[in-house]
Amino acid sequence: MxxxxxxxxxxxxxxxxxxxxxxxxxxxxxxxxxxxxxxxxxxYASAGEQAAVAFDPHQPATKQPVHVQLRGHFEDQRQLLLDNQSNQKRPGYEVLTPLRLADGTLLLVNRGWIPQSGTRDQPPSPAAPQGEQQISGYWHALPEPGMRLGQPACEKATRFPQIVNYPNVAELRCTLGEAVLNGDVLLDANVEGGFVREWNFDNGFxxxxxxxxxxxxxxxxxxxxxxxxxxxxxxxxx
CATH class of the missing domain: 1.10.287 (Helix Hairpins)
Incomplete structure (x- = not known):
């Protein structure tokens, strides 16, 4: 058997x-x-439901956005344009405008997307509201590219706006010629002085x-x- x-x-x-x-x-x-x-x-979903809290410049920016409220003066004479940004398949930029707080701290505010216009040598430079502004938005870590090929040489910019491609904080400090906080604020959609704002805090799997x-x-x-x-x-x- x-x-x-x-x-x-x-x-x-x-x-x-x-x-x-x-x-x-x-x-x-x-x-x-x-x-x-x-x-x-x-x-991320709960971040959109948070009430805005007073901005703390000592709070490190992370990938988890924090809804904040802050006061300061825009310095639109030295804006940065984040390159290779699209909206509904149209090429354009995201406008990064320095904001000076009352204590002198400098940080970037992303005021949203604008369509590509002008030339690379003379890109658009949209005006920002003047005088002291009270704004709200989402404080989070600087966006990063999928791949960074080396560390480009950096010099203090003499002409603005500057077209940039996902700069890190060291490159920002070099370009602006002074200290700037390591993070940015995504301007709330209901705050004046912004453009197309359809923030997506996550694009992973x-x-x-x-x-x-x-x-x-x-x-x-x-x-x-x-x-x-x-x-x-x-x-x-x-």
Whole structure:
């Protein structure tokens, strides 16, 4: 009478166990990524419902936006234009205007998107409201490019507006010639002096994609187990 016996050779076990552990760990990693993304998106959603709090220049900017209220004077004579920004498939810029607080602190306010006009040598320079302004918006970390190729040489700008491409705080301080806070304020849509403001605090993968990747890794792990059993289940005869 033929019976089936499961007798995998040692080399097969030694090869299968690390592979299975790798697949399970990749699935678990993606599962945790999905959970983290879901929590982060919930935080982003709650940011839009926050009441504005008094701005604290000592509060570090993070990817989690904080709804703030602040007073200061715009310095639109030295504006920056964030390059390669589009709206409804139209090319344009986001206008970064320095704001001087009462204590002398300088920070950037993103006043929104404008369409591309003029030339690269003479880009648009939209005026900002004059005098002391009370504004509100979302204080958060400076946006970063998907890839940064080296550190470009920097000199203090002599002409404005300057077209920039995701500058970090060191480049901003160099361009403006003085200290500036490491972050920017995304101007609220109901505040005067802004342009198109459709802020998207997150453009990463949705949690469902991470969960889908996790399911694929776990499915591969189950497939590996099934093949391992099938290949090592041998018939024996009494």
């Amino acid at each position: 033929a019976r089936r016996q499961f007798r995998p050779p040692l080399w097969a076990v030694l090869g299968m166990v690390p592979g299975l552990a790798l697949l399970v760990s990749l699935g678990t990693w993606q599962l945790h990524r999905g959970q983290d993304r879901a929590a982060m998106l919930a935080q 949705p949690p469902s994609r991470h969960y889908g990747y996790a399911a694929q890794w776990y499915a591969l792990a189950l497939t590996l187990i099934a093949f391992f059993i099938k290949l090592n289940l041998k018939r024996s005869h009494d």
